[in-house]
Amino acid sequence: MIITIGTTTLDVELYDNHASRSLRKTLPQEIRMSSWGDEYYGELARRIDYDGDALRDVFDIGEVALWPSGNALCIFFGPTPASVNGEPRMASDGVALGKITGDVSVLKKLKGSLSHVKIAARS
Template identity: 35%
Template sequence: MKIRISWPAGHLTATLDDTPTAAALIAALPLQATAHTWGEEVYFDTGLTPALEAGARQVVAPGTVAFWTEGNALALPYGPTPISRGWGFPQTEFGGECRLASPCNVLGRVDGDPRALATVRDGDVIHVERA
C-alpha cells in the first residue's frame, strides 16, 4: 500500500506494511490535518484511535511511518527529537536517534529521502491520500 503526503512546500510517498493500523489509515483516506513539528519529526492528528500493536517501538529509523496512539497522530521522524539521546549535539556514538514521544505502531517507510520533511512548517496543511 502506498500513500502520498503533501504540504505547501513539497510531498513524498510512503510504502505501508500490512498492519491493522495501516489498514485503518488507508480506509480513512483522504485526510487533511494541521502539521506540528517536534525537533525533526512531523506529526498530525488523523482522527483514528487504533490500539497499540505488538512490536510498537519508541526508537525508530529516520523515515519510519509511525502511528502515535496516545495522540491519534501519524508521526514522521526524519532526525532527532527533543528526547533523543544527543539532542542538540552533532551525531555521535551517543545519540542523534529518532526517539518518539512514546512507543508507536510502525506502519512502514518513506520512499526516498525523509529529509524532505524538513520543509514542513508548524501549522502547514497536510494532505494524505492513496498514491
C-alpha cells in the first residue's frame, strides 16, 4: 500500500489479516488526517471489516493500524498522549494493518491536520 501526503510517499507492507484484505478492497481512498501526539489518524471513507483479527493498544513506530471505534487509519511515528513508556499507544484497542518500510521520521516534520492524504494499492 502507498500513502501519499503532499510530496511525502510512504510504502506500507500490509500484514496478512482480515482487516488488511478488507482495506485493500476499498482502495484507492483520499482522507483527511489529524494529529494526536506522534500519530496521524483519519476516518476511512468505507467501513473496514476486522472480524477475528487480534486487537491491541500498543504498536511499533512505523506501524499502520485500524482504530475500529472511528473506522480510522492510524499511522504511528512516536509516543501518543496515551503512551506510558514512550511507545505508540492507541486510546483504545485497534488492529495492526502493516508497517512502513522506509524512514518514518519525515512524519515529524508535518504539522497539524493533513488534507488530501491518498491511500492506494501498490501497483
